[in-house]
Amino acid sequence: MKSNMQNYYPRFAVIGAGNGGQAMAAHLAIKGFTVNLYNRTIEKVAHIKQKGFISLEGAIKGRGELNIVTDNMKDAIEDTDIIMVTVPASGHRDIAVSCIPYLRDGQIIVLNPGRTGGALEFFNILKSEGLDKKVVVAETQTFIYACRIIDPGRVKIYSIKNQISLAALPAEETSRVIRILSMAYPQFVPASNVLETSLNNIGAVFHPAPTILNCGRIESTKGSFDYYTDGITPSVAKVIEEIDEERVRVAKALGVNTITAQNWLELSYGSSGESLYEAIQNTAGYKGIKAPLTMDVRYIFEDIPESLVPISSMGSMLDIDTPTIDSIIQLASTIHDVDYFKIGRNTINLGIEGLTVDQITDLVNHGEVGELEGVVA
Numbered sequence: 001m002k003s004n005m006q007n008y009y010p011r012f013a014v015i016g017a018g019n020g021g022q023a024m025a026a027h028l029a030i031k032g033f034t035v036n037l038y039n040r041t042i043e044k045v046a047h048i049k050q051k052g053f054i055s056l057e058g059a060i061k062g063r064g065e066l067n068i069v070t071d072n073m074k075d076a077i078e079d080t081d082i083i084m085v086t087v088p089a090s091g092h093r094d095i096a097v098s099c100i101p102y103l104r105d106g107q108i109i110v111l112n113p114g115r116t117g118g119a120l121e122f123f124n125i126l127k128s129e130g131l132d133k134k135v136v137v138a139e140t141q142t143f144i145y146a147c148r149i150i151d152p153g154r155v156k157i158y159s160i161k162n163q164i165s166l167a168a169l170p171a172e173e174t175s176r177v178i179r180i181l182s183m184a185y186p187q188f189v190p191a192s193n194v195l196e197t198s199l200n201n202i203g204a205v206f207h208p209a210p211t212i213l214n215c216g217r218i219e220s221t222k223g224s225f226d227y228y229t230d231g232i233t234p235s236v237a238k239v240i241e242e243i244d245e246e247r248v249r250v251a252k253a254l255g256v257n258t259i260t261a262q263n264w265l266e267l268s269y270g271s272s273g274e275s276l277y278e279a280i281q282n283t284a285g286y287k288g289i290k291a292p293l294t295m296d297v298r299y300i301f302e303d304i305p306e307s308l309v310p311i312s313s314m315g316s317m318l319d320i321d322t323p324t325i326d327s328i329i330q331l332a333s334t335i336h337d338v339d340y341f342k343i344g345r346n347t348i349n350l351g352i353e354g355l356t357v358d359q360i361t362d363l364v365n366h367g368e369v370g371e372l373e374g375v376v377a
Contacts, residue, residue: 010180011067013038013080015095016087017045020112023147023155024086026054026064028184036068038076045069047152058147058156074102082108082181086143088298089115089306096125105134108177110166114139115303116201116310117350119169119194120364124351136173141165141197142268144187146285159285160187161268165200167191170367192257193364199251204307205244205261207299210236212331215295223293228286237277242324243308244276250311253318254357295335304332309344317347318357 010033014025017039025037039045048054049069056062070076077083077099085095092111099109103126111118119139126137146158164187168174171193181188191197206228211218214231225231232240244261251258265271265279269286273279280286292299308325315322333340347353352360359369 008180009033010081010183011079012036012184013077013083015076015083015085015099016091017048018086018088019147019149019155020143020145021086022048022054022149022153023056023145023157024084024112025066026056026062026155027060027145027157028084029053029064029066030056030060030062031184033184034067035064036070036076036080037066038070038073040071042071045071051153053153055154056157057150057154059159060157073098077107078102078104080107082110085109085111088302089113089118090298090302092118092122092306093125096122097129100126100129100131103131103133103135107133107135108168108180109135109137110177110181111137111139112144113142113201113203114194114198115306116198116204116308117345118198118306119167120198120350120352121345123169123367124349136168136170136177138166138168138174138177139194139197140188141191141200142202144185146289148289158287158289159269161285162187162270163267164188165191165197167194167197167364169194169364171365193361195251195254195256195360195364196258199247199254199256199311200258200264201247201307202261202264203303204247204311205240207303208308208328208332209239209243211292211295211297211299212328212335213239214291215335218291218293218295221291223291225291226287227289227291228280228283231291232277232280234277237275237280239324239328241276243328246315246320246322246325247311250315250318250320250322253320254314255361300332300336304329304340305344309340310346310350312341313344313346313350314352317353 013036015038025035029035053063053065119137123137166188168177174190210231248258262276262279269283271279271283312322363369
């Protein structure tokens with residue numbers, strides 16, 4: 001990576017053309033950056049490829065002219081400096097494997113967001129597959145935009161969060177990554193390490209439980225209600241608060257600084273209230289965001305295995321009970337007829353099974369634990 005930051009203007013690849021990927025690609029392009037957009041299937045982005053741009057409305061208005069729109073990973077990433085991964089966390093494994101042949105020294109990979117353990121898993125895959133390039137894997141604590149695709153190549157950004165925590169693996173690279181990304185995203189602020197970003201994963205708190213507890217309403221109305229302001233009632237908010245408390249207990253056992261979901265709302269959106277329920281109702285950025293149309297939604301197929309299951313797995317390793325989290329995982333498994341406990345991230349594929357808390361901390365801060373050199377089989 002170039003050391004002369006004054007004359008340095010990074011080139012971006014955005015991996016994934018869903019709601020968030022299209023919003024990010026367009027916004028970066030509007031800011032003047034060169035942006036390549038990758039999607040696994042070209043059919044989904046054929047309209048964008050033909051036009052060459054994505055239109056934004058809402059909090060950001062304009063037309064983002066893209067450099068490349070492709071389904072070829074090599075074309076997407078080989079000449080870029082920063083690779084912004086926006087696919088569901090359940091796709092991180094596949095992205096890690098598919099990008100390995102085309103990575104080069106100095107590139108930065110950012111998982112937007114990592115959910116719980118995303119950077120650890122991605123890092124472990126790159127090392128176990130024998131990558132010999134010097135790349136940095138980083139993750140954000142949550143996604144910076146609240147957004148939805150309106151039409152092909154047309155996205156509405158409802159709001160942009162005021163502050164987003166980010167950490168690199170190893171953590172000693174975080175300040176450099178923040179400095180480079182600040183050219184595009186001054187909202188990114190450093191976290192201590194990827195344990196902090198992972199265990200401050202608020203998507204784990206706000207996504208699965210309200211979806212599961214509103215399953216009848218979602219299926220009978222096709223999601224024709226506001227997800228946050230209508231779907232999170234006082235009773236639903238109580239369940240969310242208990243999930244939040246279990247998350248905080250696991251984080252504390254790992255020596256991780258966490259904030260409660262209510263405090264996060266105030267930091268991210270400036271929302272306040274006497275309770276979590278009131279703070280959610282007072283969050284302007286949530287107004288108008290509709291519930292999922294069906295139960296086949298990433299709030300379950302992503303946030304259960306890649307957000308809640310790793311918290312549960314870490315809790316088991318640390319002898320901390322997570323009964324409310326486990327109940328939501330079990331209900332989701334029943335609804336989808338999938339054993340999410342089995343297929344989700346756990347301490348084994350995160351590369352921390354059998355490590356002490358001190359060893360885990362060493363891994364995330366320095367990228368290695370003694371002779372293991374960052375790889376835990």
